[in-house]
Amino acid sequence: MTQPAEPKTVSPSVPDRLLAEATRLFAQHGFDRVSVQELVEAAGVTKGAMYHYFTSKDDLLFAVYQRVLDMQMSRLVQIVEGGGGVAERLHAAASDVVQTTVDNLDDTVIFFRSLHMLSPGRQSEVRKERRRYHELFRSLIEEGMREGVFHEKVPADIVVNYFFGSIHHLGMWYRADGELDGAQLGGYYADLLLASLRAG
Amino acid sequence: MTQPAEPKTVSPSVPDRLLAEATRLFAQHGFDRVSVQELVEAAGVTKGAMYHYFTSKDDLLFAVYQRVLDMQMSRLVQIVEGGGGVAERLHAAASDVVQTTVDNLDDTVIFFRSLHMLSPGRQSEVRKERRRYHELFRSLIEEGMREGVFHEKVPADIVVNYFFGSIHHLGMWYRADGELDGAQLGGYYADLLLASLRAG
Amino acid sequence: MTQPAEPKTVSPSVPDRLLAEATRLFAQHGFDRVSVQELVEAAGVTKGAMYHYFTSKDDLLFAVYQRVLDMQMSRLVQIVEGGGGVAERLHAAASDVVQTTVDNLDDTVIFFRSLHMLSPGRQSEVRKERRRYHELFRSLIEEGMREGVFHEKVPADIVVNYFFGSIHHLGMWYRADGELDGAQLGGYYADLLLASLRAG
């Protein structure tokens, strides 16, 4: 009658199933083109169940954003605070963001394509968190500039936007089944970034 | 009775008004969030008139794409075929695409955010034309690689995707009323691109 | 400059082309499913031209009805007033109506399927003319009854409805490219009618 406190194997919970299908469908067809009906059918739950866990369709989209933001931020913090020279850490950070982006391409596609579909309040939340992320990345570049490792011909925030544009764009052309794996691509992108910054 | 041969000022034609409002509204709220009703009201025409000129809402979106594609392509062709060293021409091309992008930011926002909302057949058309554009840009980079002006550590097509990601992203942060004008920004972006390619 | 009074060959006139295409399209898709746009395109004329010759779409449908009514009536009159015994003339009339029906199957399909789509006033006109047609046919049967050639177990007007139901139905199953030609079928139908009426 009672359930074991820690079942060894369970099929994913209702909210998890919804989140997974939402990510897949929103990336594939776009937030506005996915109806709640389709979504719950894909997740194998009922509408009522969905509205039990999420207050709205918008809420589901926001949940996807939170998952991405959390993951990216925690990884970047780890790298920035890790050891090594600034060029080395910037290279690692750039390479890592490429790798995690291609590993979670659906999330990225949603991230940039659907931000304007969140409610204004939640858009602000996401932008604020995103800004913190960019600032952390920028601080790394500024550190290199101060140390004279990087030139200062181009303002650091422009470099950051320049680089993250490239990242953002990955969802539009990178295919996991191609000949290029995430690590290689991360290497190339990090090399391009470092090359464009190197002093001299 | 007779019309002046060259009227100095005319109110824009119905399709032109529709195209202008569509561009503005699609960029601002997203294709799916703009209703035909809103659109025709903004353009000051009736729904019937709209459907007289455009077979569907999708058709309007496609018309926006065609306008952007034509403009970008013709400018690039002019630069590529112009005179000067390869580095010089690449710098000019990169700088120009930044400038025209920020001058037509609405179109750019639509371009990348709404491509998946076009009918599949039209998506193909747009992608094909876009590919031709990228290939022309890439041919310039390859020319520089063959001449030894650019290093070959990173494949040319990856460089192209890297750079156009940055362009694509402009719509997400650049504001015309900021302190940075298009020419300056074009200079920065072109410098970053050239720096990341320079041999040695 | 002037046109010859009797040109040897001309492409059909605008109203004729419209009438021909209307008949074909109304039979194929149903009056309500054929738009004026489709119709004028199929006829190779413009909308304005159509409205020059026909006051409305309904008017076109009515023109189709008039053509059918006129043809059927004139043929029946000729047969009824022709010579021969009553059984012979009824057989000829029955056989002929089958033949002309399968020769003009589109018209028949329209006749029975779209009558309720005519304006009420025109419906009355058609029904009145149709009634005259049925009455003429019935008079032939009644003549045979009076002469004792046909039995009177079933009222003549019921026989008429019975028979014309069969005619009406031809459009739902008869195919011109089948193995049965109109004359054969007319023979069968006339035989069935006569058999069901024969006295004794």
Next chain:
Amino acid sequence: MTQPAEPKTVSPSVPDRLLAEATRLFAQHGFDRVSVQELVEAAGVTKGAMYHYFTSKDDLLFAVYQRVLDMQMSRLVQIVEGGGGVAERLHAAASDVVQTTVDNLDDTVIFFRSLHMLSPGRQSEVRKERRRYHELFRSLIEEGMREGVFHEKVPADIVVNYFFGSIHHLGMWYRADGELDGAQLGGYYADLLLASLRAG
């Protein structure tokens, strides 16, 4: 609190109400002339409710067809498999189909007038079922022919089409408030059919 196990009267369910009103309105004005708006107002339900139970307007029409097809088929099977001579059973079948047709005149009117408005796939389904029905009827005639009770001057399938044309046509002239009731009319029609088939 508890519901009676067998409530004596309940207001018909939403889909039942819709089906009843659809039958009435489609017969009266034609499928294409009845808007969903009119329909749901007549049934006293909302549009949303209608689309909850029926996937389209077409679906409603199909539901009408299914009801008619089921009823006709089950009655015919019962008669064909019943006892008695073949002439007797054919007379009973013919008479019964007249009776049930005039008892459900709306359905019949819809049946023949609107078949071409169903989606192609559903038209096929209906035609297939209708063919099965005709074949059963034909098998009775063929049985009589083999036994020598009926002549073979006219092929059995033509007789079937001939007779069902008459049935089909009932909706165009029979009025329930006239002086002729369904049983009488059924008698007449069955007599005419048998007379036209009788050997000798």
Next chain:
DNA sequence: AATGAATGAGATTTCATTCAT
């Protein structure tokens, strides 16, 4: 005689959400 741009009403369908159970 003929054009074709323009109208405006109305068509079917979709959808996020609510709520009694």
Next chain:
DNA sequence: AATGAATGAAATCTCATTCAT
């Protein structure tokens, strides 16, 4: 925790007809 019937507003698109030329 979960159901699924029901809502009602809004969506895109169609269409017969008119009218200035």
